[in-house]
Amino acid sequence: MEETGQRRIDPVGIAIAGVLAALALIIILDTNALTLTSVYGVGPKAMPYVVAVGLGVLAIGNLVNALTGGMPAGEELNYQAIVRILGGLAALIAVIGFGGGFIIGTALLFAMTSAAFGRKAFHIDLLIGLGLATVVFLVFSKLLSLTLPSGPLEHLF
Amino acid sequence: MSRFRKLVSGTIAAGLFAVMATSASAQLSELKIIAPAAPGGGWDQTARSLQQAMVAAGVAKGVQVVNVLGAGGTVGLAQLINSKGDGNQLMVNGFVMVGAILLNKAPVTLDQTTPIARLTEEMEVVVVPADSPIKNAKDLAAAIKTDVSKVTFAGGSAGGVDHILAAQIVKASGGDPAKVNYIPFSGGGESLAAILGGKVTAGISGYGEYEGQIKSGKLRALGVSTEKRRSDVDVPTLKEQGLDVVVTNWRSVVAAPGLSDADKKKLSDAVEKTVKSDAWKEILKQKGWDDAYMPADDFAKFLKTEQARVTDVMKAIGLVKS
Amino acid sequence: MEAFGSLIHGLSIAAQPMNLMYAFIGVMLGTAVGVLPGIGPALTVALLLPVTFKLDPAGSLIMFAGIYYGGMYGGSTTAILINTPGESASLATALEGHKMAKAGRGGPALATSAIGSFVAGTLATLGIVFLAPWLVKIAIQFGPEDYFALMCVAFVTVSATFGDSPVRGLTSLFIGLMLGLVGIDTLTGQARLTFGIPELLDGIEVTTLAVGLFAIGEALYIASRPAHLADTIEPVRGSLWMTKEDWKRSWKPWLRGTAFGFPIGALPAGGAEIPTFLSYSTEKRLCKYPKEFGHGAIEGVAGPEAANNASAAGTLVPLLTLGLPTSATAAMMLAGFQQYGLNPGPLLFAERPDLVWGLIASLFIANFMLIVLNLPLVGLWVKLLSIPQPWLYGGILVFATMGTIAANPSVVELIQLVVFGLMGFLMRRYDFPVAPVVIGLILGPIAEAQLRRALSISLGDPMVLLQSPLSATLLVIALLALAAPFVLRGLDKMKSTED
Incomplete structure (x- = not known):
């Protein structure tokens, strides 16, 4: 490129x-x-x-x-951001694949994406992600009985 | 209208209670039932009905239904086989899976599972539009004999129970099953439209799907695929009309491989108790399924003969290389 | 007129306070689940059906209708706000709707979508009352060859989503067609392009592709451009509500969308995608401001949303008159009927008019409830866009993946999502349009299957395509539509030389 x-x-x-x-x-x-x-x-x-x-x-x-030069010239690329988002998605897949459950995987994805968009507070975002994922899990899994992948955290509920 | 009005009752509490009740059952996950298809389909409905009846009959406290989609159920099957020795899992399956395993050249087979019980069956019916010159199964057989390519059958997916029945009808009529002109449609509605619109010669499906059309006279039922005529259904069997074909779309439950005898007994006892409960009978009536309960050992033998038969037919059609 | 009286009677019952309450709960639950991308109305209904089991038939039907409409609107909401079409039917909505939201016009986009749905739903309901028996006779006559011809018409409209370069548009379309080949061949049951991966046997899920290309692809693209990282979306620019101008530009697309959606929805294999795309390309052609298309034209939201809703009502025609469930949602409605021991089929209208009209009235009430519930919420929905960008996109990715996880928690499916996300990013970066990929995936397999069915029935004789008057007419329309732009351009040139 x-x-x-x-x-x-x-x-x-x-x-x-x-x-x-x-x-x-x-x-x-x-x-x-x-x-x-x-x-x-x-x-x-x-x-x-x-x-x-x-x-x-x-x-x-x-x-x-x-x-014949029909393609537009590409502009500058922020590789780091792309790697972070893809890393977050890979983390989600790995966590779910190895039975780590929905909440942990989703929290990681949230925090990594947030970091890709320039936030420099990974730990805080991870906590926010955990909170968000827990609420989402409880609402969808318990109240609306959707099946989401379970891991150690999900079994607490 | 009166009925609609009369039935108007209930409170918000009922609605909320319903929400809470479903959530409570998802909370305890002592038994897991794998439905190897998307929510809403036949296997899923069987799994959820079983769940409902098991809880109602008090044989299990927490039952969870998990949908594992894919490849005619073989993805779910692979998952079950991977959890060797797990006595807390059941998987719903049926006739269609036998064919899917062969067709998809799946690396897993039903032989690897522990058969628990056959639960239900649905008979197949062969129909033609009301204005068709074909009046009965004999006419159909004659048409097939004249030119097998001109007799087009509409039905469900390739290699499924409808396809198998079509091939067996052709064979029993003296035609070459490899030449069956079978046209798979993706949904019951679509194939029914093709039949009603006279685009195909005949249609094949589960009886329940066409029952309304048959009763209203829009479709003529040529024959059902059971061994004996059923008292409440006024349609002759194919067999009594000289076509020796018996195929039913059965559904069953199997468990993980390598179970201890105690685990196997625990599961088959639980299923037996469930199918004998009033809750299960009520569900069968509601869904229009026929009770075809068969305990573990009988079912295991039955499964073997069905596998052999489906393999033969699929080789004859050319769906599987011999 | 008897039908009309029955409808009024049904309405009076469905409008009782208790039943309105059920409709309200249903709409809320349906929206909550329906916003998940990948979980369309049919799956929403399937998942929530047990909730209605414990109610009496009237309450249950009404809650059911509420869940259904909630599920449908949920998909449109995410399509507009976060470029994540919840189902294939709201794909066309995302094209212009999200552009509007980014330009601070999310409010009018959501409003025209809700009101358009209501208008289309109402008209289509009247269509069921008066036209059903007549329409269904035509619908049944549609054979595989006619569907194939209809697909040809639909393919011609694809070019509306091509952007400036035909080569790039066609490249996208053919990648979509290739993805459509993946999986078991419907007619012979053989695996194509599956490379031994069992999960691929069922083919590529449309929503997985759409969510990957649209939502994840866009998140990657925006994150990758350092210069634009600081951009924030201004949630409201101008009016939060539809202006007079918006109304003026919306009402005709609503009506045209309904005219596409209802009859095609009534066809046993019609579906919701074709009318939404037909509506999109028609609006693009007729729009007085064609320059706005691609940058957030309200007609591009109003038309497809109306078409989507009208086609959903259209599927009720074969369901209620013949007992033909022609869509996944219709099949779920049958499951709903079966709860009361009803045998779906042509006798339903004669035997249980109370329930049939009760259902139609319930749909009407639920549709109304949706507007009542959602119009006041438009402001709140739009405010979601003012969340700081890192959290907003974090949340979008969470929702985008969660739909896939909830619908089918398989690693292979998630990997597909990521691959399509990367593909969406690269396509955006190198200026390839993404919509034709999804359209190719939707239309390709249908066109192939119908053509092969037609040829199998005719024993290989291609003349069958011209012998059916319906098919021949549709093919001519497709040819005209294909030739029209060139002819018009030629005429324009002639005019300009004359000047």
């Missing part, structure tokens, strides 16, 4: 074209592996081929755009 080339050749555009071509290839490979076809009418392979061809054509279209 470097901003080299100054409008002449756009590396991001070329990358996008590459991704689209790769997707088209994946679809074709996957579809070729299908064994059954319908006895009557059109089989399950037709639509994937149509989509693959479409993606292939669009890959070329995007490539042409990239070579």
Whole structure:
């Protein structure tokens, strides 16, 4: 994602074209592996081929755009913020995946997102997140009987 | 209108009580029932009814229903099999799962579970629009013999109970089951519209789904898929019309693998007590399900024969490679 | 006219104080659960149905109707306020609605959505009373080939969401079509693009994609731009309520939205998505201020919301006249009927008109209750946007993920959510429109399945598409709609050269 080339050749555009071509290839490979076809009418392979061809054509279209400088120049990126939000989501998934429960996972996500948006009070936000998640859990799980993943904290209630 | 007015009664307290009552049952999680499908579907309704009846019959104090969605129930099945030896779990399943396991080439099978009981069954019915030239199952069989490709069946998902029945009808009529022109629809409503609109030759579904249409005369029932005719349903069986096909959409409960004998007995006793309770009978009546209770050992044998049969049919249709 | 009398009678009962109370509780509960993205009205009703078990039929039906409308409005509220469409039907609402909210016009957006829903619901209810028997005869005649042609019409409207570049719009659409391939093929039961992951067999959930692309993608995008971090949303700019101008610009879209929503909703496989998109693209074309589209045009909220509500009422036509549950919500209504030992089916109207009209009257009352409850709350909802940005987006992500967690607590589903979030971020950064992806996911599989059903019935003969008069007409409309922009542009050029 470097901003080299100054409008002449756009590396991001070329990358996008590459991704689209790769997707088209994946679809074709996957579809070729299908064994059954319908006895009557059109089989399950037709639509994937149509989509693959479409993606292939669009890959070329995007490539042409990239070579002629059709893409807007990207602006400065705050990588740290993105990493923090993705980290928060990853933490949520990990906590739920390993049975840590809804409240802890959600509190982490809240605090990490808040930090990504520039707040520098992680511990306080974590407490706020715990409070928020607990209230949400109680309302939805107890009052409205939705099933939310349970961990050590949830079993206290 | 009078009935509507007469029934108007109750207080806000009743509403709030209802909220609190459901919350209380979610609080104690001694028994977990996995419903391997989304809320609202057949398995989910069975799980929630079982929960309701178990609490009402006093066999369990806290029962929790957990929906584990995905892949015809095989995601839920995998989860159950992972919790080896856990005597506090039940999972609702049924005929459709047998086919789904084969079709999805699932890495888990029902053989790995501990069968607890068969609970209910629903018979299938074959219908045609009221103005169809096909009057009975014999006409249908004749049409299939003439040209199997021109007899189109509308029903539920590919590899499900409707599909299996269609293939068996074709086979029993002397046609090639691999050539069955079966068109799966995503919902009962959509397939019913296709039948009423005369887009397909015949439709297959659970009897309950078409009951209203049959009684009102919009659909003609050619036959039901049970062994014997039911007293309260005025439709002949396929079997008595010369098509030797018996398929019912049964639902059951299974438990985790590797249970101790004590745990297995505890669970099957609890289920037995539940299905004999008035609460359960009331629910069956309300939902229009037939009682098909079968205790653990009988059910285990039954499950084996059903698995073998479904595998055969699916190979014949070509849904599974032989 | 007998029907009309029955409706009035039903209304008088549903309007009794006790029943109004039930409607009120239902609307509150429904809104509370319905705001969770991924939990649409059908799931809301399924989850809360047990709450109504203990009431008598009248109270239960009314609370049921309240939950249903609450669930539907909850989805629109989050679509407008935090760009998180709770269900696929409120996707079109998010497109303009959230832009309005960011521009300080969240109040009018919520108001036009609530009032538009009420207007559409009322008109559609009258439609059920007077048109149901006639409409259902046409609806039944719709075969797979006709649905396929209808999808073609819908596909043509997609371009309304493309933005400036056709290549990028089509790229987005085809990515959506590809996502639509994932899962079990409906007609042969084979897995496509699942790579051995069992959770993918059911395909990509529309709400997972929409929440990832819209809500999470936007949070990432905003956080990634250091220059814009300091921006705060001004919750109210101008009037909190709809101005005279807003009313003037809303009433026609309400009516047109109803005209799309009701008949398509009445089709057994019509659904709510197609009418909302048709309404969106129509409003975009007809709008006097086309420049505002994409930046918060009130017509783009008023029309789709009315269409959404009218199509929900439309599904009652086949349900009540034929016993056909044509949507997940309609199926839940049947479950509601079954509580009283009623056999759903064509005899329902004849055997139990009291309950049928009771239900229709309840929907009417619940819809009214929703307005009474929500219009005063608009100010409060909009104030939510003045929460400091770090907490606001923290809360948005919590809600966005919670919907997925509550609907289907699987790690695979959550990972999908994150992947789509990242995709939404990259698409925003490199200026690809996100809406066509979701539209491709919704329309692609339906179009494919209906075409293949049609061809299976005709034993592979494609002429079936032209032999059905309905299908042929719809295909011609699609072609005209496709050609119209080019023709108009040509005419414009001719005019300008003449000048």
